[in-house]
Amino acid sequence: IAGITQAPTSQILAAGRRMTLRCTQDMRHNAMYWYRQDLGLGLRLIHYSNTAGTTGKGEVPDGYSVSRANTDDFPLTLASAVPSQTSVYFCASSDSVGHSTDTQYFGPGTRLTVL
Amino acid sequence: GQNIDQPTEMTATEGAIVQINCTYQTSGFNGLFWYQQHAGEAPTFLSYNVLDGLEEKGRFSSFLSRSKGYSYLLLKELQMKDSASYLCAVQDSNYQLIWGAGTKLIIKP
Numbered sequence: 001i002a003g004i005t006q007a008p009t010s011q012i013l014a015a016g017r018r019m020t021l022r023c024t025q026d027m028r029h030n031a032m033y034w035y036r037q038d039l040g041l042g043l044r045l046i047h048y049s050n051t052a053g054t055t056g057k058g059e060v061p062d063g064y065s066v067s068r069a070n071t072d073d074f075p076l077t078l079a080s081a082v083p084s085q086t087s088v089y090f091c092a093s094s095d096s097v098g099h100s101t102d103t104q105y106f107g108p109g110t111r112l113t114v115l
Numbered sequence: 116g117q118n119i120d121q122p123t124e125m126t127a128t129e130g131a132i133v134q135i136n137c138t139y140q141t142s143g144f145n146g147l148f149w150y151q152q153h154a155g156e157a158p159t160f161l162s163y164n165v166l167d168g169l170e171e172k173g174r175f176s177s178f179l180s181r182s183k184g185y186s187y188l189l190l191k192e193l194q195m196k197d198s199a200s201y202l203c204a205v206q207d208s209n210y211q212l213i214w215g216a217g218t219k220l221i222i223k224p
Contacts (some may be wrong), residue, residue: 041215042119042202043158098210103148108155109203111217 002026002109003101007092012113013081021110023077031097032074033104034058034066036087043090049074056061081114088112117141119215121203126221127193135188135201135218143208149177149188152201152217160201162188166203198222 007022025032030051035043045058049068063085065077072092076086091107127133139147146165150158164170164179164186175202176189188201200217207213 010129040216042216043204044214045211048211064128102206103160103163104212105160108157 004068004091004105006089006107006110007112009108010111011079012072012115015082015114016080016103018082019040019112021078021089021112023074023076023083023093023107024072025091025093025105025107026072027093027095028071029093029095030071031094031102032068033092034074034076035062035090035092036060037056037090040089042091046089048075061094080110083114086112086114116207117207117213119203119205121201121215123216124219124221125177126223127190129193129195129222129224131183131193132189132191133191133193133220135203135220137182137186137188137203137215139186139203139205139213141205141207141213143188144181145206145208145210146185147177148204148206148212149186150204151177153204154199154201161201176216193222195222195224 004025033048034046044060045063047066052071060074070077089110092104094102150160151159162177174191179186187209200219202217203215204212208214
């Protein structure tokens, strides 16, 4: 069982380019999340999905979009990358949402550099 | 606004005990999580508290006081592998996690 996988592991991207970060989980979790982690700051939620077919905006959604066509996959797209989007991106999933024991499990992360 | 405060960095000696504090001000409270994150790796779940008191799990314990907006993570019998960042996160009224910036724990022999 792999848990959560993310691809690519790392990427250097020219500003203005489009980029999709992939996330797949095999735990049949209903909820999935995208975070960015920057030095000195806590994890910040970009977008989330409580169940397949639904998505919602987190704390820092601007410049990012997501889709949730099925339970397993939750890709994050940067339509036109900017240097401020340089960060480490983590995908996470939880069995449910709206319950007090919704432990989130994280993928290994994607390190993105936008030049 | 919502705010989670933790010390930026702490240093402790192998075999000793260390307490990492977390204070929070959030819109609602549905639980508090502690995660461990080794450098270059993903956060991994350590503990969860929703009621006041101490939860013990092996060498790690976590305490919560909801009235004070305060939690701590207690690590006993420190090992070199415990060198990592420890993240405090509070589940708010919408069941979203609000994260602290993390405490980097350095263990010295």
